Amino acid sequence: MFKVLKTEGTARRGELVTVHGTVQTPAFQNVATAGAIKGAVSALDLKESCRTQMMLCNTYHLHVRPGDELVRQMGGLHKFTKWDGPILTDSGGFQVFSLAKLNKIKEEGVYFNSHVDGRKLFIGPEESMRIQSNLGSTIAMAFDECVENPAEYSYAKESCARTTRWLIRCKDEMARLNALPDTVNPDQMLFGINQGCTYADLRREHMKQIADLDLDGYAIGGLAVGEPKEVMYEMISEVEPYAPKDKVRYLMGVGTPGNMIEAVYRGVDLFDCVMPTRNARHGQIFTWEGIRNLNNQKYFADESPLDPQCDCPTCQTFSRAYLRHLLKAGEMLGMRLCVMHNLYFYNTLMERIRDELDAGTYQEFHDKYVDLLDTRI
Secondary structure (H helix, E strand, C coil): CEEEEEEECCEEEEEEEECCEEEEECEEEEECCCCCECCCECHHHHHHHCCCCEEEEEHHHHHHCCCHHHHHHCCCHHHHHCCCCCEEEECCHHHHHHCCEEEEEECCEEEEECCCCCCEEEECHHHHHHHHHHHCCCEEECCCCCCCCCCCHHHHHHHHHHHHHHHHHHHHHHHHHHCCCCCCCCCCEEEEEECCCCCHHHHHHHHHHHHCCCCCEEEECCCCCCCCHHHHHHHHHHHHHHCCCCCEEEECCCCCHHHHHHHHHCCCCEEECCHHHHHHHCCEEEECCEEEECCCHHHCCCCCCCCCCCCCHHHHHCCHHHHHHHHHCCCHHHHHHHHHHHHHHHHHHHHHHHHHHHHCCHHHHHHHHCCHHHCEC
16 A cells, blocks of 8 residues: 655655555665675665665566575565565566567567576466466566567557556456465555556556556556656656556666656656666765766775765775775675665665655755766766
């Protein structure tokens, strides 16, 4: 259940109540694709050192390896990973269309070859729901078609219609699975995904259609895939008036701190992105002053913390010089400490956003930081 606590313009301060705990929104989901944060960061680290509320795992990757049946046998993702907060699982659709080889789209679903070992696989709406039911996540994402951007208008329109038909099948299958006596999580929630490429009329019409299905939440998918950020923002504003006001809104795969500040301004509640972890492993550090490249020679003998305004364990303990040395030496500890800092920054950024919304000062915060936090320093 989602409740809007306060609004400032289109921006919303809310809370999402789930069987695995309540998420204060706006919120960032920390991406643990295969059940772990890349950079040797565990569920214990997320809870104790990163101020994480919510974790995201990927259906496709866990289905391929170690297999969703094993995760079910182990009691579901929460017992398997030891993360006891809310977990959202991506449907696997994006990976099927981006990673898998020789995918063939049919009405029943998608036939493709595994990117790991080449074996032939099939995932459709029912299969995606069954895999996610085995994983026992808090929130399952509907299986959708992820269209290349740019795409021809006629194909994008056809794809939206298919995604809606698949969504109805996902909803029916989840209702069946949640009613089974041995289901890992009988309270599993379902989010639908809005598609339509960068065609405003398709986006609007698709959101209207899926809003009628009364789902637990609604995601905006198929953005942040190479289009200019201004186009992404335009698409958010196009669909926002048609997204149910009493349901949580999730912008998939986004993004930079500035992207999130702007998207909150336009009415988004939830985010996920690999950027803080991937960039950290390559020495790109997010701070309240902007983006710092730790590989630069100027940090060779710098005794300062990564971010003087940050109180994460990394910044409280280690210097830029030491962390730069670790990364240059290929030491895993360097990646781990930088990843933990970036996640802490993203999670505390969302805390700050919530505080500003509570205080009614989000406009000023937005104007000060929307460009600053994405500036390279």
